[in-house]
Amino acid sequence: MDIKDIKTHYIDYVLQNSKRPESIYLFMKNIGGEEKTFYEHYTTFYDLEAAIWSDTFKDTIEKIQQEQVYEGYTVREKILSFYFTLIENLKAVRSFATYSFKNQKDFPLDGGVLKESKQTFHDFVSQLITEGVYTGEIADRTFLTERYAGAIWWETVFIIRFWIYDSSKNFERTDAAIEKSVNLAFDLLGKNIADATFDFIKFLFSKN
Amino acid sequence: MADEIKDPNLKVQSSIPTSKVERATKFVKTGVKVGANYVKHYAQKVVNPNLSKEDLDKANAEDIYGALSELKGSALKVAQMMSMDKNLLPQAYTDKFTMAQYSAPPLSYPLVVKTFQTYFGKSPTEIFDTFTKEAVNAASIGQVHKASKGEKYFAVKVQYPGVAESISSDLKMVKPFAKQILGLQEKDLQMYMGEVEQMLIAETDYELELKRGVEISQACAHLPNIDFPQYYPEYSSKRILTMDWLTGQHLNEFLATNPSQEVRNKIGQSLWDFYDYQMHELLSVHADPHPGNFLMRADGTMGIIDFGCVKVIPLEYYRVHFKVINPQIIDDDKMMLDAFYELGFIYEDDTEHEKELFTNIFKDMIRLTVSPFRQETFDFGNNEYFKMLYDFGEKLAKTPELKNSTKPRGSKEALYLNRTYFGLYSMLNQLKANIRTHTSWKAR
Structure with a gap:
């Protein structure tokens, strides 16, 4: 019994019972394994869920990077394609995702079931930000640039939450939410009115 | 292209x-x-x-x-x-x-890919040999990409989500x-x-549009100098519509090339015949005659696209509506008055003053708007006529009785028919086409 089996069985359990198993012992026994196998990898069901979410993030990144068009995309398009694919992947286990997301201990911005995914995403998006600064899509701002990844993570949590509570046909409203929030984010990240304002104010206060 | x-x-x-x-x-x-x-x-x-x-x-x-x-x-x-x-x-x-x-403004390519994935389980480039990343044309509820496969070129319309x-x-x-x-x-x-x-x-349902596009283009296939794209159900769904890529220019660009009077007449005539045939033979009309849907070419032929907005005319309504362009009725007050009641222009419980006022207004309107029908040929390049139309519209807007009327005047069925004729007249005007305005109107 390897990690993958445990994960598959666990998702299955939550999908069928709409709750977490009573205990790790019972869960492992039911799937024909031993409790200690579980502890070799995780301490709680919660950690296991976080790993499952993180897998989905990793799969998504791998999948979009394999697409032929991906290389030719702008940074904005790369992020869009990440979100669309992420939601597509999550759809396959929607009931599990909904249960897990709604029943987490911590606020997902700081951790919760997305704590591992946050790191995965951070690595992915930091690279994109560097790329964006290089191509000029993203403005390089003192002190702020290093916070961009955090801001985009916030957007990611927003999108997942939006999808969890979305009741439109085919989740079309989530598609629209992705499109619009990414466009907004990139308008903010690119050179905009704030830069000109800041520059002007700096000028006013720095008279010799 | x-x-x-x-x-x-x-x-x-x-x-x-x-x-x-x-x-x-x-x-x-x-x-x-x-x-x-x-x-x-x-x-x-x-x-x-x-x-x-x-x-x-x-x-x-x-x-x-x-x-x-x-x-x-x-x-x-x-x-x-x-x-x-x-x-x-x-x-x-x-x-x-x-x-x-x-x-x-266009929507992003990743969303286009996503829409393809949802409906076909494949991305655009897996289905076609080439597919433009950017939209080549924006429609009101979707955008058009150009694609190719082998020798063939396609126009692929993708609808915005939601x-x-x-x-x-x-x-x-x-x-x-x-x-x-x-x-x-x-x-x-x-x-x-x-x-x-x-x-x-109805317009957001591309499956319906495909069905109607096929129906109308088959029914109109015999009309000279116009052609329609072929539709591809295998590459179409509720939100994606694939058809042949037609060549040609939109009205304004076309006019910028200074086409001869002869060519403009030829195109104008095809337009007129196309609408006349739908209106009177098919009783269902391509009700979106805006210039983006007509691709005109130097040889006087024209491609017609976009069957999203099709008005089906109920037979009952057809009878009354076209009663008023009957060449005889316009000089027959009694018949005309009857038609006005049927069309909801005037009501039995209107005051005598209202009855008279509205009868006169609508009589003038009809005289004016149907005058092309009452002649063998008509020169739509005649700006005098269009000025009269606009002035009449202005006059109507300034008629307080019309504005303050407590009853709607005119049937809802007429909404899209009027829009169709306005669109047609306006295009013919811009083309300055002098054409034979026969009509296949017949009593049904």
Whole structure:
């Protein structure tokens, strides 16, 4: 019994019972394994869920990077394609995702079931930000640039939450939410009115 | 391929207002701005008394267009509709709105890929050999990409997500707005809005559009000098529609090439025949005669696309509606009066004064609008005639009895038929076509 089996069985359990198993012992026994196998990898069901979410993030990144068009995309398009694919992947286990997301201990911005995914995403998006600064899509701002990844993570949590509570046909409203929030984010990240304002104010206060 | 429309100022939309609240804010903002333009106008007029009303209209139209072009879907559709009804709107509005027909900001390519994945389980490049990353043309509720496979070129229309669901709420918002610029009464709007909503919802169903496109193009296949794209059900779904890529130019570009009178007449004649045939033989009409749907070519032929907006004319209504273009009826007061009651132009319980007033108004209107039908040939290049039409529209707008009428005048069925004829007349006017205006009208 390897990690993958445990994960598959666990998702299955939550999908069928709409709750977490009573205990790790019972869960492992039911799937024909031993409790200690579980502890070799995780301490709680919660950690296991976080790993499952993180897998989905990793799969998504791998999948979009394999697409032929991906290389030719702008940074904005790369992020869009990440979100669309992420939601597509999550759809396959929607009931599990909904249960897990709604029943987490911590606020997902700081951790919760997305704590591992946050790191995965951070690595992915930091690279994109560097790329964006290089191509000029993203403005390089003192002190702020290093916070961009955090801001985009916030957007990611927003999108997942939006999808969890979305009741439109085919989740079309989530598609629209992705499109619009990414466009907004990139308008903010690119050179905009704030830069000109800041520059002007700096000028006013720095008279010799 | 000369028909790619590229506006250098057209950047990928930076933000599309989503929720009803956000969209409503857009309209409110426009309302405020329009108000401000009036203030500005009158302030400037104090200084410069020569300032014309047209300057004001232009300023207003720019603000309204600015707000509308950031909205997609039904709001834009309404802008398009208003731009067709030239005689309802001052010229400055019309020009701006005509632009709206071409340039809605495009949506991102990843979303296009995603839509393909949803319906076909494959990305566009897995289905076609080539597929343009950017839209080559923006329609009101979707955008068009050009694709190729082997020797063949395709136009692939992809619909924006969530359009169908937002129609009702969009229309509710447009209502007070339309009331304001069109000067219509709440009750008049109420009756017509239902019809508009129904047509818009039908338009978001690409499967229906495919079916209708196939039907009408087959039924009209025998008409000379026009052609239709072939549709591909295997690459189409509710939100994606694939058809042949047709060559040709849109009206304005086409006119810029200075086509000869002969060619313009030929195209005008095909247009007329195409509409006449649908109207009287098929009883269902391509009710979206805006210039973006006609691809004109130097040899006088024309490709016709977009069967999203098809008005099916109920036989009952057909009988009455076309009674009034019966060449005899126009000189027969008794027959005409009967038709007016049937059409809801006048009512039994109108006062004598109202009856007389409306009878005269509608008699004038019909005399004017059907005059092309009553002649063997008609020169649509005759601007005198169009000036008379606009003046009549102006006069109507200024008739207080019409504005204050407590009853709607005219059937909702006429809405899209009138729009179709306005569109047709206006295109023929721009073409300056002199054509044979025979009609296959017959008593049914």
